[in-house]
Each structure stands twice: as C-alpha cells, then as structure tokens.
Amino acid sequence: MDIFTLAEANLISPPILFFVLGLIAAFVRSDLSIPEAIAKALSLYLVMAIGFKGGAEMAAGDLTWSVGGAILSGIVLSALLPVLGFGMLMLTTKVGRIDAAAIAAHYGSISIVTFIAASDAARFLETPGEGFMVAVAAAMEAPAIVTALILAGSAARASNGGEGHGESRLSVLKEIAANGSIVLLIGAFFIGWMTGPRGMEAVSPFFNDIFRGVLCLFLLDMGLVAGRGLLRNWRVLKPGVIGFGLYMPLIGALAGMGTGLAVGLDAGSLGLLMTLAASASYIAVPAALRLALPEARPAISLTLALGITFPFNLVAGIPLYFWLARLVTGTGG
Amino acid sequence: MDIFTLAEANLISPPILFFVLGLIAAFVRSDLSIPEAIAKALSLYLVMAIGFKGGAEMAAGDLTWSVGGAILSGIVLSALLPVLGFGMLMLTTKVGRIDAAAIAAHYGSISIVTFIAASDAARFLETPGEGFMVAVAAAMEAPAIVTALILAGSAARASNGGEGHGESRLSVLKEIAANGSIVLLIGAFFIGWMTGPRGMEAVSPFFNDIFRGVLCLFLLDMGLVAGRGLLRNWRVLKPGVIGFGLYMPLIGALAGMGTGLAVGLDAGSLGLLMTLAASASYIAVPAALRLALPEARPAISLTLALGITFPFNLVAGIPLYFWLARLVTGTGG
Amino acid sequence: MDIFTLAEANLISPPILFFVLGLIAAFVRSDLSIPEAIAKALSLYLVMAIGFKGGAEMAAGDLTWSVGGAILSGIVLSALLPVLGFGMLMLTTKVGRIDAAAIAAHYGSISIVTFIAASDAARFLETPGEGFMVAVAAAMEAPAIVTALILAGSAARASNGGEGHGESRLSVLKEIAANGSIVLLIGAFFIGWMTGPRGMEAVSPFFNDIFRGVLCLFLLDMGLVAGRGLLRNWRVLKPGVIGFGLYMPLIGALAGMGTGLAVGLDAGSLGLLMTLAASASYIAVPAALRLALPEARPAISLTLALGITFPFNLVAGIPLYFWLARLVTGTGG
Amino acid sequence: MQTSLKKRLEIIIEMPAVPRLEGVLEKAGVKGWTVLPAKSGRGANGSWSREGQITNADRMMMVLAVIDPAMLDTVLERVYALLERQIGIVMVSDVQVVRAERF
Amino acid sequence: MQTSLKKRLEIIIEMPAVPRLEGVLEKAGVKGWTVLPAKSGRGANGSWSREGQITNADRMMMVLAVIDPAMLDTVLERVYALLERQIGIVMVSDVQVVRAERF
Amino acid sequence: MQTSLKKRLEIIIEMPAVPRLEGVLEKAGVKGWTVLPAKSGRGANGSWSREGQITNADRMMMVLAVIDPAMLDTVLERVYALLERQIGIVMVSDVQVVRAERF
Numbered sequence A, B, C: 001m002d003i004f005t006l007a008e009a010n011l012i013s014p015p016i017l018f019f020v021l022g023l024i025a026a027f028v029r030s031d032l033s034i035p036e037a038i039a040k041a042l043s044l045y046l047v048m049a050i051g052f053k054g055g056a057e058m059a060a061g062d063l064t065w066s067v068g069g070a071i072l073s074g075i076v077l078s079a080l081l082p083v084l085g086f087g088m089l090m091l092t093t094k095v096g097r098i099d100a101a102a103i104a105a106h107y108g109s110i111s112i113v114t115f116i117a118a119s120d121a122a123r124f125l126e127t128p129g130e131g132f133m134v135a136v137a138a139a140m141e142a143p144a145i146v147t148a149l150i151l152a153g154s155a156a157r158a159s160n161g162g163e164g165h166g167e168s169r170l171s172v173l174k175e176i177a178a179n180g181s182i183v184l185l186i187g188a189f190f191i192g193w194m195t196g197p198r199g200m201e202a203v204s205p206f207f208n209d210i211f212r213g214v215l216c217l218f219l220l221d222m223g224l225v226a227g228r229g230l231l232r233n234w235r236v237l238k239p240g241v242i243g244f245g246l247y248m249p250l251i252g253a254l255a256g257m258g259t260g261l262a263v264g265l266d267a268g269s270l271g272l273l274m275t276l277a278a279s280a281s282y283i284a285v286p287a288a289l290r291l292a293l294p295e296a297r298p299a300i301s302l303t304l305a306l307g308i309t310f311p312f313n314l315v316a317g318i319p320l321y322f323w324l325a326r327l328v329t330g331t332g333g
Numbered sequence D, E, F: 001m002q003t004s005l006k007k008r009l010e011i012i013i014e015m016p017a018v019p020r021l022e023g024v025l026e027k028a029g030v031k032g033w034t035v036l037p038a039k040s041g042r043g044a045n046g047s048w049s050r051e052g053q054i055t056n057a058d059r060m061m062m063v064l065a066v067i068d069p070a071m072l073d074t075v076l077e078r079v080y081a082l083l084e085r086q087i088g089i090v091m092v093s094d095v096q097v098v099r100a101e102r103f
C-alpha cells in the first residue's frame, strides 16, 4: 500500500469524516454540541474498551521480553522528548520559560484519544499492533511531567514554595498516576488480561462491535471542541508556536521510530509507538499542570495540543506514521 | 394490509409502547426522568444514524431527478403550510397575530424526531422509503420560519427594530441553517454518501443494530416530557388551539400527499413526506423564534407541538399516513 | 458445581472485576468518575432491559400459579424482614429508634442493581431463573417502608404532625410506587410481555447483546461511589452496624430460601429471591425516607447499604445464594 | 435606571424536599423562583458529591427566590418550618431589581 | 484584607438569548462574567424544568458579572433594553472583592 | 423571624484547584460550603465553555460558604494566598441567616 492509498483510506473513513464535520460545524458557528457528561462518558468507554481489548490480546498471545523493551522505550521517550521540545520552543519562539516547559510536558506525554484513533486506523489498515501497546501508552503519560517540572526550574520552585500549597514532584507524579483515564486504562487492561478470551466473548458486542460507531460520535465532539477552541483562542498562538505544533509531532514520531526499531517492534506496534510519541496530552497533563505549574497559561498549551496537533495527527500524521512503520519494518507493500 | 393491521402493528411495537409508558409515568406523577444530557445525546445519536443511513442508501442507489423534485416539493410545503396554518388560527381561535405566526412556523417546519419514528415504522411496515428523504427533511426545516416572520408582519418588525438587537430575516435563516440538529443531519448524510456501503459496514452495529432499542429509550423520554408539559401548561391551550393541533397534521399530510404524488414518490417516501408535512418542530424552530419573535409566548406553541401533535402523529398519524400512501400509490394490499 | 467453582466464576467475570476496579480507584484517591447523568442513564437502561426481558420471557412461557405465590412471598418477606432487622439493631447496636427503623426499611426493600447483577450472574451460572422474578422484585420495594414507619412509632408520628408537612403512610406508599425505577421496571415488564418474542427480536441487540458490557461500566461506577462513600463516611459506622450490614443479608437470604422453597421456585428463581431478600435498597428507599422519616440520618443507612452490603452481596453473597439454591432444590452438581 | 429594593432568599435544601419547598413558596404567595443544581458540599451532616450517584437522596439544590420585603417574614417562617426537619440552610440578602411590580 | 466595593449583577435569562446578552456585556465594557446553569423554575410565564429536554428554547441560565459601580448605570440600561423583549429578571447587589483592578 | 448577620463568601475558581481550596477552608475552620457548577465564562484569561469538554483543566466552579464575620479576615487571607496563583475571583457580601449557631 503506498502512502496515498493509506491516506485516502484514513481520510474517507467515517470516524475522520465526523471529526471534520465537527470542525466545520464549529467554524460555521453552528450550535451543535455534545453535552459534557456525554463527552466524558464516551472517552471513558473508549479508554475502557481499548484497555480491555489490549489485555485480552495479551492473554491470547505469549508474554515476551519485547513487552518490557517497549514499555521502557516509551518511558525514555516521554522523559526525553520534553527536553527537545523545550529547547525548540526557547530557540524558535518568544514563549516564556514556564510556558515552554508546560507545552513540552504536553508533547512528551501522550494523547490517549489519538492512540485510540490510531488503534482503530491500524485495524482498518490491517496492521493492528500488539495488545501490550496499551501498557506502553499508560507508561508514557507521567514521565514527561517530571522532566517539565525540572525544566521549569527555579521560577516554578519559587512559586511552589510559600503558603504551604506547594507540590513536591512526587505528589505531582502520584496525582498523574491516579488520573482517572490512566487508572481506567491500566485497570481495564488487567481485567482483559485476567478474564481473557472468555471474558471478551461476554462483552464483545459492547467493547468491540459498537466501538467504531462510538468513536465517530466522540470524534465529532473532538472536532467541535477543537474548532471552537481555535476560534476562541487563536490569538494566543503566534506563528512560531503553531509551527511547533506541526513539526514537534514529526520529531516525536521519528524518535519513536528509532526507539521502536531498537526494541524490535512489528509494523503495527511501531506505528502506534510513533503516534504516541507524536501526540500531545490534553486530558491528564493540563489538569495536573494547573496544580504543579499554575503560572503557565493553560490557553496556549491546550489550544495548541487540541486545536493544531490533534487534527494534524488524526488527518495526516497517523497514515504517515503507519506508512513509515511499514516501510522500515519491510511490511508488505 | 388494512389500516387496522397497520395501526396495531404500530401500536404494539416497543418504541410506541415506551412512549405511552412515558406519558403514563408523567400522568401518575412518577419521578421517572431521563437526565437532560442523555436526552440530548439520544437525539444526536438518532439524527446522526438516520442521516448516515440515508446517505449510505443514496450511495447504493442511483441518483435520479426525483431527488430534486422531492426536495423542491418539501421546500414549497414548508413555505406555504404556515400561510394555511396562520389563516386557520386567525379564523378559528383567539390567539394573537404574533402567536399565530409562531405556531404556524412550528407546523410548517418539521419534527426530526417524528421523522425518525416514522422511518423506523416504515421499515417495520416494509415500505422503507428512499435515502434522500433525509435531505428533504433537512430542506423543510427553515422555509416555514421566513413565511412566519412575514406573517407576523408589522408588529414583529417594530419590535425587531430599536436598541440594535433586531434580527434581519437573513440572519434568522442563517441561525436556523446552523442549528445543531440540521448540521448533524446533513453532515451525517454526506458522510454516509461518501463512505457508502463499506463505511456503513464498519459502523453498522452502532448505527443500525441498536437503533430501535435506543429509540425506545428516547421515546420514553419524549413521553415523559410531553406528559409533563401537558400537566404543567394545559391551561394555556384553549379548545380551538388543541383542535388545531389535531387537524393541522391531517391538512399537512394531505398537502404532502398531493405534492408527493406530483413528483412521483414511492409509497414509503410518500408516507415519510406526509409525516414531515404533518409534524411540528420542537427543537430548531422554538429556539430560533425566541430570538426572531420573542413576543410570541413559547408555552403555547411548545405545549401544542410536543403535547398534542407529536403524540397524535406517533400513535395515530403515522399508520394513517402510510396506509394512505400505500393506497394512493397502489402498493400491495 | 461446588461453591468454589461458582465463587471463582463469579469473581473473575468482567462485571465484578470492574466493580473491584472502581473500589480500588476510590481507595487510591483517583479522580476517575462517571458523570451523574451517565450513572443515572446506565441504571435506567439496566432496569429497562431487565424488565423488558422478564416480560418477554413471561410471554414465551406459561402463566402458572407459582407467579402469584412468588409475588406474595416477596411481599411477605419485604413486610416482615424489617421487624427482624429492627430488632437486631436495637439489641446489638446503639443506633436510635428512628435510625434503626430507617436502616431496617432499606434491608426489607430490595436493591434493583443487586438484582440485575444477580440476573447476569445467574445466566452465567446457567440457572437463569424465571421472567416473573422481575415482578417479584417490583413488589418487594415498598412494603418494607410501611413496616419501618410503624416501627419508627410515636417519635416519627409526632414529627410527621405539625406545620402541615406531615405525610400519611398512604401518601408515602404512593410516592414509593411512583418511584422512577419501579415504574420503569414494571412498565418495561408489561411492554416485554405485550410485544413478546417479536418485540424482543427488534430490540435484542440493544437490550441483550450489549447488556453485560453496560453492566461493566455501571458496576465500575458503583465501585467508585461505594468506595468514596466509605472513605467519606466510615466514621458514622460503628462495628455493630457494620456487622449488621454483613449478617443481615445472610438472614434475609435464608428467609428468602424458606419462603421460596415453600412456593416451589426453581433453583435460578430461588437464587434471585434470596438475593432480593439479602439486598438493601439505595435508590427508592433513601429518597422516600428523606420525606417520611427526615429525622433519620441518611449517612448511616446509605453508607451501610452501598458501602458494606452491596459489595458483600456482589462479591460473596450472590455465588453463595446460588450455590445454596442449587443445593436445596437438588439442581445438577 | 429606576431600581427597587427586594429580598433575595436562597435556600440550600436536600433534593427530595424540593417539591415540598416549592409548595410552601407557592402557598406563601411567592411569584417566582429558580432552582440551581449543586455539585458537592460539606456541612454538619458530612460531605456529599454528585459524581456517579444514582439516588436523589444524597444531594442538595439551591432555590433562589426574589421576593417583596413585605412578604419576607411570612415566607421565612413557613420555609423555616419545613427546613427544621430537613437538611438545609436559608440565607436572606438585599437586592435591587428593575420591573419591581413582577416580584 | 483590603477589599473594595463592586456591584454584583445577576441576570436570569432564557438560554437562546445568552449569546446576545454576552454581546451586550462585552460592548458595555464588562471584563468578566460567569454563566451558571439552572435546573427548573417558576414565574409569570409558567414553570419549566430541564429534565429530559432536547430543545434549548425552554430553559433559563444565570449570568453573574461583578462590575465596577461606575459602570452600573450604563450596563443596566443596555441589559434592560435586551431583557425587555426576552424572558428574564435582573438583580443588583453589593459585593466586596480583593484585586479590585480586575473588575 | 430571628436572623443574624453572616458573611457570604463566593469563590469562582478553576476546577483542579477545588480540592485544595476545600482543604484551605477546612483548615481555616469553615464549617460548611456548597460547590455549584458553572457552564461558561469570560475573563482576563479568555473565555471558556464546558460543552463537549473532557478535560477538567479548563473549567470554573463556584464555591459558596456562609461564615461568621469574625472568621472573615483569616479565611479571606488564606483563600487569597491560594487564589493568587490559581485562576479565579473572590466576592464577599452580607447575608442574614436563621439558626446562627450552625455557621
């Protein structure tokens, strides 16, 4: 499959088209909107389903050393990518030290929604990836934040002090680890693993059959939210920052490709790791940073991650990463 | 199939019975209730599913001139029915000019929920109608409002003036066209059309298999809301107005039958067009009129459309319209 | 099947494991949470599905006298168990008269969620029980409250007096009978009965296929809510009261076994009746008691029913009751 | 702009008792009120939160009514008679409104 | 703690008109506001409730804006010009705030 | 009816910081508070809305606490120390309550 076939198959799939519909609806100022409770429930469902399926696949397959390698490579990526991102931002934009660290944290961490969309696309493109990639995704959420707090440096430390509301790095890590979507992802993964194929059979209509349809509804919502976020806050994004939101995913994906090849991932898993590295968090990290780094302006990082990088990855990045992953692993043309 | 068989098949179907259960629960003052966020999500799902299915059917069939004819006849119906409705109200009730125009707007426009229920019933009755009827439904939402604003006449124009909050007719039309349910209906229709049978296959468990079950839950909610609306506001409905809520659908259905026959619709599509013409809006039009015609009292038109006409169409109207449609098109016995 | 096989089959099923995940997430202070609107919708769906399925099974089977016997035995259990519970509480704990009556009302009535989980487990354990057990569940909701009001005695009556806000016992009964979950359960039961197998076929993907998956999500929520309730209010539960929350279900189950055997229930139905008798209400009764017995402190009874008895029944009680039910009815090994 | 002094009555009360409170307000002649949802809270009866809850027993609502000062005493007494037995609090403060005749 | 007197403007208004109200506030120079959802209510136009509703026509929202007393008259006049035609009420009361320069 | 003067403290604060604020209130000896959800808003940091959102980072909540006037200064200082670093505003106004001993 060449890259155009891949891109087309990705683009004219219902989930992506519903995302585009959401963007359009936002831009024509339609009042179409998904209630907050529903959006949250859809994301819980998707996280639960993806975790459970990953676990059930683990139970069906063999447990090999490559799992550990993949998880380790994810942690390294998450911990080191923020350094790169922070450097780029300080060099190429006028964003302040603290905001640069905050943005870098988002890009080192991962977007679980992008991962879910990539998993679906991977299945569609017939290179599904291994079940353990769910564990890799979970492992990549937190390390980036620690790095970012170190990068934020003295400014943050000073303000973390006084008045007794300061957060130690450990407590921030704890908070991230107890973040709802991570707990659910890991928990569902273990449940899928424990109950295996028999458990899966019992809940397959809910977790498998309707999955892609629910994803359509959810991506419609993400399109609406991304589009409205852009309309509302595009003024906070200077061109240099927008540029960062477009090339940083590519840098991340390439770094992911390198580490993924090093630990010997198959094409599907490699595509997923590249997507994870390329994606920017907008559930767990933004909330955690409001406590750990309250001086950072949330409008910049949220708008960038959700309004620029997420659509880019969804529409162009994912087919590109999977095409590259197939190419470098020598998977069928 | 004679009309009694049709009526019975409609009446003892789960969706209709859950609607009746909702009415009963409201009347016995049960505290049964569906959260607002859920009700909205259910309606979004149904609109999305019906649009997508219509589009996918379009992709499967041939594009003929009759599509254009059907859409045109829908626009004409929506634009002219309010004149008839307005005249009836001014002649037979004591409702004021502005309220009469507002009510007429509801009846010229369409109820997408009634359309969804009719589509389901049509499938049940084995005369499903064409996919393009979704486009007809979308086209019929707005024209009625323009007519109604003209009918409301000088009174409305005066109040639309001063203070700079006035709405030109064009901006009202824009607002209606950007109404969430219409954007979603049209968008899902095009997505279904673009992705065709292959796209449908991927999301069929979500958009097809569970559709009728979700409809049950939604109609339960509509029964509750219709029943409670009646209990709360029946005092604003004088007998003449209630009468209008019962015969206006029949007038609309007959007008729909005439235009539908003229453009050569099949039995199923004709039944759907009659239902559209017979139905009264209670999502898009009420909200738009609060801005375009704020002097109209919303309690009257909302209670009438949702408390009288919607139950009437659902329980008695739909089987009647489809029986008539089969009769006049000479469809099997 | 010996009790350990049963217990294991119950324990490593996805629904129970998701409940445990919810408990763990609450205890590690994760911010995982299901929006209120979603939790309510999930419970409505489950009640609707269980009622509908029960009714459809009734339509498929024969109507025998044992239905009446089962319903009667349920009413008797609900009316008399509170006397036992009240006595135990007055003897073994320091809880006041009014609080004891309130707690006893919860335990005489039933938890529809426990019933749903037990129905699912029963299917899993291949002793599904009869459709009419849904009617028994509905019949057992209210009687316990009347008994509890009598037990609360003069204290309650005095406060029910003055100021004209007093509630007669009849009006309390009416309120319970119009409680949303009961109306929905009974209504869906009759709809299932009326539409029978044909109706079921039309909505089976929604009411049957995805049922267990939805149950997983719902039990995750119940785990979260039960865990957080415990964390928040464990101080109000003295050891004697906690003990009551653990042995009262066993007493109830044994009483249920006796009456169930007397009216000749099969193993599955007997297991369900025992579960009903063992369960403690936390939807209908708590809300009704805030009006009928406002002096009772809701924190005690709610925390006990949801934080102690519900998890106990779910994890240990249900397999135990079904094992006993199979044993005493002499159902296969 | 011409404004006039009214009383703003705010009652935070457990949800099952809201219909009863509305009955009390109606009988006392209050012409309008608005019910606002609350999400969580803490008080003498412990803390509560709506997250994931399916029972209505364990939640508070805020009922806001703007009333004429002349009615305050009657309304307050009747509301308090109900509140005495239910969980909740009452607050009264001053507000200025336009269109005074509507309250 | 140093506090300063501001005016608390509360507007209960039907939802379809909220964007228009926000436009009015913005043009009048109001720097910030918060919109709170309401759940049900009663007034001269009858009673309403959000339970199960799918239309936005039939609901009220509460818009809360803390503004400088010097702006009150202008803001109130413009808001009232809008409110005159829509369903809703306006209340004004006194509040003390810290960080006075922000309002 | 016998009422007594209390202070009504209203804090509009970003959601991730609410638990921290509750900790501050508790340590300062505040006996009760209620958290009300907000739906959208506008301020110096731009505008926000909850429609369709899945992150809690981008939303405000309103925390309402009725406290004794004697506590006001201490509470206000501690709340302000937190608010200084988080997004949000604080308002104080007068209210009359019945059952004064409960606040």
Ligand SMILES: Nc1ncnc2c1ncn2[C@@H]1O[C@H](COP(=O)(O)O)[C@@H](O)[C@H]1O
Pocket (backbone or CB within 6 Å): D012, D040, D041, D042, D043, D044, D045, D046, D047, D048, D060, D087, D088, D089, F031, F032, F033, F034, F035, F064, F065, F066, F067, F103
């Ligand atoms: N001082 C207060 N300020 C604001 N809300 C309060 C206050 N006291 C109690 N509440 C609310 O009323 C509920 C019940 O109060 P209580 O009966 O004291 O437990 C609490 O959970 C809060 O939601």
Ligand SMILES: Nc1ncnc2c1ncn2[C@@H]1O[C@H](COP(=O)(O)O)[C@@H](O)[C@H]1O
Pocket (backbone or CB within 6 Å): D031, D032, D033, D034, D035, D064, D065, D066, D067, D103, E012, E040, E041, E042, E043, E044, E045, E046, E047, E048, E060, E087, E088, E089
């Ligand atoms: N006096 C009042 N106090 C509080 N809310 C009110 C009052 N009057 C009206 N409202 C609210 O405003 C809505 C519309 O009022 P009305 O136009 O009088 O029907 C009502 O449904 C209430 O939600």
Ligand SMILES: Nc1ncnc2c1ncn2[C@@H]1O[C@H](COP(=O)(O)O)[C@@H](O)[C@H]1O
Pocket (backbone or CB within 6 Å): E031, E032, E033, E034, E035, E064, E065, E066, E067, E103, F012, F040, F041, F042, F043, F044, F045, F046, F047, F048, F060, F087, F088, F089
């Ligand atoms: N003057 C105000 N009146 C009411 N709410 C405000 C005001 N200023 C700010 N807010 C709320 O506080 C949030 C954050 O304010 P800011 O930090 O100024 O962006 C806003 O989005 C509003 O929800």
Ligand code: NA
Pocket (backbone or CB within 6 Å): A106, A107, A108, A109, A110, A111, A252, A276, A277, A278, A279, A280, A281
């Ligand atoms: Na990343």
Ligand code: NA
Pocket (backbone or CB within 6 Å): B106, B107, B108, B109, B110, B111, B252, B276, B277, B278, B279, B280, B281
């Ligand atoms: Na019509």
Ligand code: NA
Pocket (backbone or CB within 6 Å): C106, C107, C108, C109, C110, C111, C252, C276, C277, C278, C279, C280, C281
């Ligand atoms: Na029981």
